[in-house]
Amino acid sequence: MNDTVLAGRRATMSVAELREKARFIRTETLRLTKIAGAGHYSSVFSCAELMAALYYDELRIDPTRPKHLARDRFVMGKGHAAIGLYPVLADLGYFAPSELDTFTRLGSPFGDHPDMKKIPGIDFSSGSLGHALSVGVGIALGGRLNGFDYRTWALLGDGELAEGQIWEAAMSASHYGLGKLVAVVDNNQLSIDGFTQDIMSTGPIDERFAAFGWQVHRVDGHDLNAVLKAFRSLDEADPSKPQCILADTVKGKGVARMELSTDWHVGNLVGEDYDAVMNELMEGVI
């Protein structure tokens, strides 16, 4: 437990295998939504590649030691996409996959939003948008004080960037020179009520983060090769600047009826529709 950094797991999986994991994240989201009766499909689908790349390649974590002090930390700002994270944690061995069958049932550890007190592998609870980057600043400051070399990752929604607290956090991150803090923005173009650009424009996201003293890396969030490359490039990034991975994505990616649609932020597929979407995911290129 004295090591200040955990071993990396980069390139233990091929890109094809990671693509399968992204598909697994999407199909599990379908399955769990069925248990719940309502779920956030499209918010998961936009970040499935990002999650696969993070959890199966990039993050320095050890599922057998979920509280390891030197582990990379991950905070799910857009907590409503936790339904796509739980299956990953189960798959990695944090808990038995069968536990997921209790999803949202009375007394289950697995609610719509992730809970650090109930679920091994969840570093911080979320659900109220706009908090995660501040959490990340705190965790990054703590890591520096404690002499650890871990990275702290926060996954943020593009709509979430409207919260003022995000920019308070962004300001403090560069003020403290938190080079080990990474904001991954799932820029899927929509929030609930419509296109972010129409509801409340949060862009230009790259220029705004840059103006707040961050180094920004823009990437196609569905191109796994590009995502892996962007994550790895952080090793060579300016160590005095917090890092923003601006991932251009499509809300609902992989299911035609959901892509860039405002009707699927919360949904429930039943009967033939469920089967059709499951087939689409199993056969699709994404």
Place this chain on the structure above:
Amino acid sequence: MSADWQDQSEVFNGTANVGLKDRRSFDGTDTRSIPAFVFGEELADIANEDPRVVVLTADLARSNRANDFAAVHPERFFNLGIAEKNMITVAAGLASTGFVPFAATFASFAALIGCEQLRTDCAYPQLPVRVVGHHSGMSLGFYGTSHHSLEDIGITRSIADLTVVCVTDANHLRAVLRASMDYPGAMYLRLGRGRDPEVYSEVPEIEIGKAISLKDGADLTIIATGSTVHPSLAAARELEAQGINVRVIDMFTVSPLDEGVVLDAAATTGGILTVEEGNITNGLGSGVADVLLENLVLPTRFRKHGVPDEHVPVGPPAGLYAHYRLDTAGIVSVVKEMLNDD
């Protein structure tokens, strides 16, 4: 675990792919008479005659049906994006120029994120801002603590110059919205999940600050508010069939409380049970207890019923209501416990 507890459809928050146009929820329920769902259209109607109405939301126009208002009065609708504090203070600014703004978001975000804005920018300057917290209590079920508002009654009740109204059902919401137009000062309107069953078959005559007696009885008085009025009334009807006569009061204004009704209930029925979907610390029950003790009118029996001072488990709403005995069966059993507790 009963099958009823598995009914996840209750968490429907109006943002789904199903039923947006025909107003049918996942399970086919007709949602036309449901508070959250009449919110936008009623305000649109009021706004046809009253140019002061403006509506704001924070990326939840589908959930609270501010959309229905926006469709009729797009120029008087502002969707501020996911930025609740900004929304509430923008509403205060609008109010200072003569408008009556209705600023709506989930209750947990309206009252907890926006708390200081509500106090300092709305209540203190006595501006006619109506902050509307919908999906209050545990009505977002398995969304968990971040989306539960069990503290909002306690928080808003302790803010001076803020009138706090818990809405009972769709018709009651219509009445409250209309009554609020010329009511002085800031208001916090607490709405349920948008699927609240009907208590008032037509739009009731209301006066803000005056409780409504829904059923008379001599054995005990239930003082309920918001979402708990319906199950309390249903419980009283069930108890009546068993020979127990319970009075039911809809204390829809929780601040200021209708003190006369509280004192009369203690004097004439002896026992008082308060029922609220919220943390019982500093909630409706605490307010009622204050009134009784300060007037030295002591009930023979008294109980604050609601959510104990804890964070609730994850679960579908119906499961949580059963767990905390806030459904009809639960309230029946609480009343019986009180009456047998001699």
